Amino acid sequence: MNNKLRNIGLGVLALSAVTLSSCSDSFLDEELTTQYSTEYFDTPEGLEDLTISLYGNIRWHFGYEWAYGITLYGTDEFTMGGDNTSWIWNTYDPALNPANYTTALGAPNGNCPGVSALWDEMYYGIASANTIIAKAEDVFTDEAKRKLCLAHAYFLRGYNYYRLAAQYGHFVIQNEPVNTVVRNFTRSTEEECWEQVISDLRQAYNLFEGENFTYGKGISWTKATAAHFLAKALLFRASERNNSWNSKYIEQDLKDAIEACTYAINARGGESGLVANYSDLYANWKGVDCDIEQTDEILMAAGHNASSATIGRFGNRTYNYFTMQFRTVTAQWTQRGQFIGGMEFQRCRPTEYAYAIFDHVNDARMWKTFRTIYGINKIVDKDLAAQKGLRLGDPSCVMILNTPDDNTYNNYKFGNATGNPTWKDDNNVLGNGAGKWAPASLVLYQNGQYVGNTFGTTATNASNFFAGINKTDDCSRTAEKGDAHRDVTMARLGETYLVRAECYVRQGEYDLAKADIDVIRKRAQWKAGEERDVYESADDYFETANSTANNTFNTVNEAGETIAATLIEMNKWSNPKKNTYYLSNPGLARTTAASDLTNWTFDNLPVEDQKVMDKLGISDKRERAINFILNERTRELLGEWVRWEDLSRTGTLIKRAKAFNSEAAGNITEGKHELRPIPQSFLDGLKNEDGSNLPEEELKAWQNPGY
Known part of the structure; x- marks a missing residue:
């Protein structure tokens, strides 16, 4: 198109x-x-x-590559993995300048x-x-x-x-x-540019006639779509980046933004318009044009499908960017292919902040977003497999996302397969046998220190071993490097609530802001009956056309024999339906009870948020509230293509990048890098x-x- x-x-x-x-x-x-x-x-x-x-x-x-380079790099949420294709956008190196960074100017390849x-x-x-x-x-x-x-x-x-x-x-x-x-x-x-943005979006808002899905629900732009972006534009004009000239607009812009958000929220069914299970936003994608691409929560999406005629100039390549280098760190115990939802381009590695900002026990979004286990789909060493009791389908990568106060793993050895890691699941938490060893494993903290960036086969500051996110995974690709077929969500109602909450904070209406935030946090709670260590992902779906008996992949079984496994078998072995919830929260009794994320106030923030305030040196109530919403935006919208603009808008980019992104900290400069x-x-x-x-x-x- x-x-x-x-x-x-x-x-x-x-x-x-x-x-x-x-x-x-x-x-x-x-x-x-x-x-x-x-x-x-x-x-x-x-x-x-x-x-x-x-x-x-x-x-x-x-x-x-611009999908993540201009939206996620150089922020508090993501830094580089082991690939440095777009490194200037993350580090703010002087090479990020008015001239395009090409191989002639020193770029590592032509994709920056x-x-x-x-x-x-x-x-x-x-x-x-x-x-x-x-x-x-x-x-x-x-x-x-x-x-x-x-x-x-x-x-x-x-x-x-x-x-x-x-x-x-x-x-x-x-x-x-x-x-x-x-x-x-x-x-x-x-000032003139923002007036133009707001004028156009207001025109669209006035011209759209309600939620008339003329071109297909989940894709078509409607009045609610225009309302959402009108509210974002009004909030942007009223925000800190424009403080030198925006004072005459702020009061009315906030009122108008709240009105636009309210329309979008009510038009899409209010709280009932939100997808009930956070997994159904991304993880439970079941194939082309499936139900989760058609929900009321989606306000705007870039549409894709499986027809070769629809790829055009720009297919969906987002599945490449959030996955760690699982084949390399496991020394081939996990092979890559279209039977795994992401390619191991390892562009975007979550920062310590991105893991730490979640309540690891009570916030289901963490465990429905981060992938913490890959499975063995090839027996590399049959003698070692026999010694360790390893089988096809057992975990090959195990990533334990613990917290700084956890001392359980202080004396364990973790690492990639080439480093012969010794961690094993002594207590059979993963359910594949007591004492089982994984070819590759990592932990976030030992002795109270963050060590999550020290694993892998590349340098510490470009680690290729990390727990990535699953929001772009697509197992329906017809080839390992083929275009993804799923839509890319560009705006949804979950964000609309947070936009309105921020407007309320800026008006001093903290109770109204909390009510909107809690709508989102209630969805994020564990529901009664949920198994917390069950992992759901787009990897659970595999296109039937790709899974026939004739569509095979050569691998090795426990006997050391080369076999032609069907792709559906490779999919099953590669994607255990488990996460490391209980390994990451050691000592926690198994439970299916509901959790609660609403027991907080702006004067008494959750522990993980207070740590951020302390590190940033923030005490003013309004500033704390805006930063709390930025934290909540991470928890809700991690990897959803909006972070750099959010931080630039709120005047927090420099402070947060310096605090939470060590690769950005050395070069990022106030008064310069808030704009491109x-x-x-x-x-x-x-x-x-x-x-x-x-x-x-x-x-x-x-x-x-x-x-």
């Missing part, structure tokens, strides 16, 4: 060839065609086709996200939106169709402008279709109307501080 009306490069806005999707079946039908001239958009059918193609623009965000990537791609969608907005009044005689297409156009333009403002601060406001080369623009201020550099490729193309170069001072005025 590639819609390119304007190519932005070297600072030039120009009309380029049009490609768009057919809408014969759905907006995911990506049979691309260039048979249409721009005159086609003077017809109702053409303009609706162009509207449907807007959904393709958002898939860009999840096609390559360029600072121009988001800038360029957002304008492709903006160009299409501009065409729809300019033509809709004259083209449509059907009022309902006109409003629907305009609502989509204003929403996509507002969303794309939102991403530009959040990352770069200011951008080019271009609201008219461009048919000629443009070389000079007026530099808009941040304006791309040099754009600046180089700016000219006077007569084609002469702009004065140096004018060019400098375009660039963000510090670059």
Whole structure:
């Protein structure tokens, strides 16, 4: 689904060839065609086709390394694993500058996200939106169709402008279709840019007619979608990053944001609109277009399916980024393949903060998000297997997520298979036999010290052995490195509650804020009857078409024989339905009782949150409350593509990165790194109307501080 009306490069806005999707079946039908001239958009059918193609623009965000590089790296939640493809975004090295970091400039490979990537791609969608907005009044005689297409156009333009403002601060406001080369623009201020974002999203909010799922529930943008992002934009304008100019907006923006959130929440059923089981947001994905992709909680998603015709330019590659290097650290006891939901690219390694911010006993989200066990799917050494009692399907990687006050494992030896680790499950907690040894194992704390980053086969500061998250896992891939088929959730009601809660805090309405937060925390509690050490994941599902007897994978059994196992067998052996809940909470009696996460106040925060406040040196009640919500956003939204913007918005990026991301701490600089550099490729193309170069001072005025 590639819609390119304007190519932005070297600072030039120009009309380029049009490609768009057919809408014969759905907006995911990506049979691309260039048979249409721009005159086609003077017809109702053409303009609706162009509207449907807007959904393709958002898939860009999840096609390559920028998915995590510009949204998660360099924050308190994630740092690098053993791969340094996008290292400049995590470390804020001087190589993160207006020029794209290429191999010619020293990049380790050609995949590092360029600072121009988001800038360029957002304008492709903006160009299409501009065409729809300019033509809709004259083209449509059907009022309902006109409003629907305009609502989509204003929403996509507002969303794309939102991403530009959040990352770069200011951008080019271009609201008219461009048919000629443009070389000079007026530099808009941040205040003007946020006004544009909010105006577009408000237009979309007013034009959408309720929750009319015109293009498919769980995918289509509706009034609630526009309301959610309108609220986020209003809150952004009212937040700390804009303190130098936003005072006249704050009071009304917070009121309007609360109103927008309230609409979205009520329109999607209030608390009953939330998925009841947190696992059903991500872990229990059961295949293409399954039920969890169609829930009321999802407000916006980048759509994908299994048709080869829908991959287009940007398939879903997010399954690559959160998984540790299980094959390497187990010395091949766990083989990789499409029968495991993630590839071992180990880009995003959770920080100590990301583990420690959870209540390890009572918060089910932790154990429904982190994957802590992989299974043996190949017997590497039959004699060792016989000695240790190992079988196919036994744990090969065991990751114990304990807490600093746990001394159980102080004298145990952990490590990867090549280091001959000696930890074993003496008490048969995992249920695969007392005294069983795992080829690779880790623990977070020994003797009160964090050691979770010291395991693996790479350097400590780039460990390739960690417990990753499962929110992007997809076992339906037709090949090990094939595109994922699942949708990527971009906004959901769980976040809407937290946005409204933050608005309430900023108004001093702490009781209302707590009520909204507790809606989310109640869902996060263990429900009565839940087994806490049962792990559910998208790995439990395996596409039938990939699991036939003829679709095999060569492995080795306990007798040392090479066998052709079916992929469904490999899937079963690789993915034990267990987690390390009881190993991580040693001494805790087995229970299926409900837990409670609502026993807190803003004056008496949970222990894990108070530790964060102490480390950050925060005592002011309002600041504590905002940081508590940031912590809650981690627990609820970990890895969901919003963290860098949240921290930049709230003025907490520098402090939190320095406190919790040692790789970022050395370079990150206040007054500079809260914004991204304006791309040099754009600046180089700016000219006077007569084609002469702009004065140096004018060019400098375009660039963000510090670059």
